[in-house]
Amino acid sequence: MTWRKSSHSAGDGGDCVEMAPCPHAIHVRDSKDTARPGLTVTPTAWATFITFVAQ
Numbered sequence: 001m002t003w004r005k006s007s008h009s010a011g012d013g014g015d016c017v018e019m020a021p022c023p024h025a026i027h028v029r030d031s032k033d034t035a036r037p038g039l040t041v042t043p044t045a046w047a048t049f050i051t052f053v054a055q
Helices: 043-053
Strands: 017-022 025-030 039-041
16 A cells, blocks of 8 residues: 555644555554554545545
8 A cells, every 4th residue: 555644744743644545445544653553434435524624
């Protein structure tokens, strides 16, 4: 998977979220602790989430 860090993540190491899009799932994790379990959602759920937080 190719992980991309959020453009809103702070440069000082705080609030870091990464996502890795795949054809049938979006994977989300804390970039400060990549050994922790992440979250996997459907592309539809991800789009709904992004729409909600963009408001």
